[in-house]
Amino acid sequence: xxxxxxxxxxxxxxxxxxxxxSQLNLVVLPGQCVELTGPNGSGKSTLLRCITGLFPDFExxxxxxxxxYLGHKPGVNLLLTAGENxxxxxxxxxxxxxxxxxxxxxxxxxxEDVRCQHLSAxxxxxxxxxxxxxxxASLWLLDEPxxxxxxAGQVLVHELLADHCEHGGAxxxxxxxxxxxxxxxxxxxxxxxxx
Amino acid sequence: xxxxxxxxxxxxIVMFQSLEEVANPLVxxxxxxxxxxxxxxxxxxxxxxxxxxxIWVLVLLANLLSLEGMFRRDYEDGTLEQLVLLARPGFVxxxxxxxxxxLFSGLAMTxxxxxxxxxxxxxxSALFTLLMTLLAGTPALSLIGAVGxxxxxxLRRGGVLLALLVLPLxxxxxxxxxxxxxxxxxxxxxxxxxxWLGVISVVSLTxxxxxxxxxxxxxxxx
Numbered sequence: 001x002x003x004x005x006x007x008x009x010x011x012x013x014x015x016x017x018x019x020x021x022s023q024l025n026l027v028v029l030p031g032q033c034v035e036l037t038g039p040n041g042s043g044k045s046t047l048l049r050c051i052t053g054l055f056p057d058f059e060x061x062x063x064x065x066x067x068x069y070l071g072h073k074p075g076v077n078l079l080l081t082a083g084e085n086x087x088x089x090x091x092x093x094x095x096x097x098x099x100x101x102x103x104x105x106x107x108x109x110x111x112e113d114v115r116c117q118h119l120s121a122x123x124x125x126x127x128x129x130x131x132x133x134x135x136x137a138s139l140w141l142l143d144e145p146x147x148x149x150x151x152a153g154q155v156l157v158h159e160l161l162a163d164h165c166e167h168g169g170a171x172x173x174x175x176x177x178x179x180x181x182x183x184x185x186x187x188x189x190x191x192x193x194x195x
Numbered sequence: 196x197x198x199x200x201x202x203x204x205x206x207x208i209v210m211f212q213s214l215e216e217v218a219n220p221l222v223x224x225x226x227x228x229x230x231x232x233x234x235x236x237x238x239x240x241x242x243x244x245x246x247x248x249x250i251w252v253l254v255l256l257a258n259l260l261s262l263e264g265m266f267r268r269d270y271e272d273g274t275l276e277q278l279v280l281l282a283r284p285g286f287v288x289x290x291x292x293x294x295x296x297x298l299f300s301g302l303a304m305t306x307x308x309x310x311x312x313x314x315x316x317x318x319x320s321a322l323f324t325l326l327m328t329l330l331a332g333t334p335a336l337s338l339i340g341a342v343g344x345x346x347x348x349x350l351r352r353g354g355v356l357l358a359l360l361v362l363p364l365x366x367x368x369x370x371x372x373x374x375x376x377x378x379x380x381x382x383x384x385x386x387x388x389x390x391w392l393g394v395i396s397v398v399s400l401t402x403x404x405x406x407x408x409x410x411x412x413x414x415x416x417x
Binding site for chain 1: 197198201202205208209212213268269271272273274276277278279280281282283288412415416
């Protein structure tokens, strides 16, 4: 892969008889952030799911480094506390970050022992974001990470992304708002491809 | 091992938080047996003859009732896709989930059945055999059922399909289970059937975790 964290060549995907994208080529290097935009239904989420391997019905080649996927569903069990959710996540990823510190960083200090069913949608999203901090994956695949977040939360996501890219990570982020980062590659689906 | 224990711990916490859901199949089993005892109306002899069949069929149905919930919550909140994507090796947490399911359904039912058997006048001499068949057979129910539950996890109303998928595979377990108790009541040896139930469980334990893992991937594709 020659240092690239993600390499997509000649990707084509069809759903319900509609071609979502074809001849899609993309190389993501460390430090880069891909801003994946496009109207609703243009295939942003499908592209991310193709990259993760959750949606295998595509043609072409995808090579990917160790990645972390944050989809539409936050991946937070409501019957567990925020801390338990993160500890479980730590066990399945075999990572070593501190759940408590991660929760403090995403603005959930003091919520470690609160069952997630008593938290709001925005707070669920923050618990999900805390996963970014305890996991050591170099490529982040984020599907509309700003959903349900207040303005402080949105600033937090921007900071997390900038910090990750600065430390040699890379991000592919499906979003409807500008990420405002230094090394951003814009990729627009359902229309003209920029890169 | 850490992965297995960690996942099992998580399942325990979730189950203790949703005890009413966990208790549903057990209540169903007990109510079913009570209703049979009331409806048959026959004397102890009639009831005792049918007791092994009634108990085993109800255990099967109660198990089926609990299967749908095995992956449902995780599918809906998105933790299932994280599990499939990240956990390596993937069959370990699957095994932990099935183990938790068995402890709270198969094993719990096995412990409950002696009381239920009293209602059906099951001879005490056959009670031990019944317990042995349940202990040897119920792990296979959870393991085989997990494959069906994983395949239908993405369907909104997969209940009927799940039953159609899984019940035919349960039939041998039912035949050996109920048959062993009947033989014991007829004064014959029943070891062979119990061994066969054990064989089915061990084979299921070896094969199904991988099948569940593959089935979950298919269930999540959409």
